[in-house]
Amino acid sequence: MDPQRDIDLIDELRSQATETAWLEFKENLGDENRIGKLISALSNAARLEGKENAFLVWGVEDGTHDVVGTKFNPFTKTVGAQPFELWLRQRLSPAPVLKFRSVDHPEGKLVLLEIPAPTMAPTAFESVSYVRVGSTTPKLTDDPARYQALIEKMRPYTWEHGIAATYVPASDVLKLIDFASYFRLTGQSVPTNDEAILSKLQSDKLIQADVGGRWNILNLGAILFASDLDEFETSLARKGVRFVRYAGSDRTATVSHRRDGKRGYAVGFENLLEFINGLLPQNEHIGQALRVAQPLFPTLSIRELVANALIHQDMTISGAGPQIELFEDRIEITNPGRPLMETERMIDQPPRSRNEAMASLMRRMGMCEEQGSGLDKVFKEVEVCQLPAPLLKAGDSSMQVVLYGPRRFAEMSAEERVRACYFHAVLQFMGGERMRNNTLCARFGIDAKNAAQASGVIRKALELELIKVADAEHPRAGYYPWWA
Known part of the structure; x- marks a missing residue:
């Protein structure tokens, strides 16, 4: 001190x-x-x-x-x-x-x-x-x-309101915090004097007044708008986003690209997405819904999943931050902290976040969807592209989302088919519709003459009690998710 x-x-x-x-x-x-x-x-x-x-x-x-x-x-x-x-x-x-x-x-x-x-x-x-x-x-x-x-x-305890740096002179606050990006991203004009700039940062709880005319930089201000996270304590710097690209399909493959995020989430967000999108493999010929030379993974889905990883992580877990790993056939996005709800209910229920102030400010800056509408749009985009359903994995101290590249129905595992069936039923229910054999055929890109393939997936999902008949008196009238 x-x-x-x-x-x-x-x-x-x-x-x-x-x-x-x-x-x-x-x-x-x-x-x-x-x-x-x-x-x-x-x-x-x-x-x-x-x-x-x-x-x-x-x-x-x-x-x-x-x-x-x-x-x-x-x-x-x-x-x-x-x-x-x-x-x-x-x-x-x-x-x-x-x-x-x-x-x-x-x-x-x-x-x-x-x-x-x-x-x-x-x-x-x-x-x-x-x-x-x-x-x-x-x-x-x-x-x-x-x-x-x-x-x-x-x-x-609210991590966002904790102090990242204390007793900081005003001039140093304006060096440590990328205030120009804050005003640009929030759609405000930059004030003409330092006092007004500091007042605006204070109003959004990014900084707070300390004694002796100095300032405290709060965790929210540092993690979103730091010019360089390494200028803060190691525990905060370690929360920068880490990106790794492998040249193959597993972690034994050569690492072709690595990037450790040094800037705050907000000021580095667009550059991070641009960097990832520039490395995404291109798809040229698979699926009736895909056009030539589209990225292997939907870029809007990646944007939302990366934002979710930032927002929903457990900031109190020290020494860990969000990690993005790109393989030749999938992308894995992991954040610290076990999720606050069951993975199978994440797309139909409003999200619960440990970091509400950060989530609110990121939505205000247009970095993610309005509350409760993000993950369902990811799954809808995946369906349009006829990709395998994303895998949501809750660990003891982490949450991971795996987004897969294109695979035909015949190339999907039985577990992947049933997972896609369940989430298709959820999306249909959220849209006021029922899942039917023909909607599942469209989701998988199955020709009508091969509708029996979709029927087999539905039978398996019923056996596992992931879906249920919507009307017991009319079993062919469609299906709902098990909780509906």
Whole structure:
């Protein structure tokens, strides 16, 4: 942590007219139990006040806010045989990440404690939760109204609102963030002065004001608009998109192209797609729906699948980012994080994203379809091109979509045929229609004289209970997906 930032932070805290519910000044408070209760009270009060952190400062006089210095030293203090910080952590729950810092203020030596506000449950000391009311610290359960308000204000951690870089000068913010691309992609004119530019970035929660006239760059701003992700912490830089092209059909083949994304997702999105499309094999002769010299894979489908991988990944998984692997017969797009819904229901239900702010901004910039309409369009385009149905694979800590190149019905495996049948039934149902033998024939490019081939696929899908007869009294009237 920058020592000057701590000085600026303390001076800003001292500028408060009075102590607030999330701020306390002490001179030499050393009683460990009083400190523990105060940490619980300040933490809970911070969430009630809409703050992400509370602060406890030793060495500042309560009434005047003058710096008087302190003899309190949390780094050498012990309780019994235990270091003080360890003793505290064992008695606070959920255990917050406490940040004691010694501050050499120009007017005296201080100790600063930054206390995070709770996100999942009220902060408790010795299993009792407290809250700050004026200068008192009553039990939270003694104030039912505040307790209920705290429960309502707590929320799970949102990665997008985390801080990627702190205490950044305004001039450096405008170097680290590609603000010109932000204004271009959001359809806004670039303001004529830096102050207005920063204000716009702040309004979209890409940055936030810090102390001392400086700024914090939030994760959302960095991951979307970073000029160079390597300028941030390694954990963020590792979330750049990795692309690999193999010269064959498996990973033992020679790697012919490799690209590790260095720019934010938004500023690098179009260049990434252009790079991928330039490497796609060309199809010249297969299928009645395809024209000569079209890419092997539908480019609009690739655009949507790449955007989905960016939006729906679990950003809290460290050391991993989206990966795109291009083979001679397929493209695999993988993102960290197990999906939040079953793969077989992804095209008929609205998506659930861990990164709603990023999803909203990317839709606003036209990088993906409106909510709930993207993946079904991918499957529709695949059907028009008479390609095998995409494979959606949920792993323990990842999600993968495999988009296959053209294969005739005779070249598809039994599993691929049944998968295509199921998703065809889903698309028909979403369009207010029923899947029938003739619609499945059209989907596979099967001649009417060979309709028995489609009937065999339907029988297998019925056996596996992926589809069902739409009308039991008229079995030939068509089919629905199993959940309809």
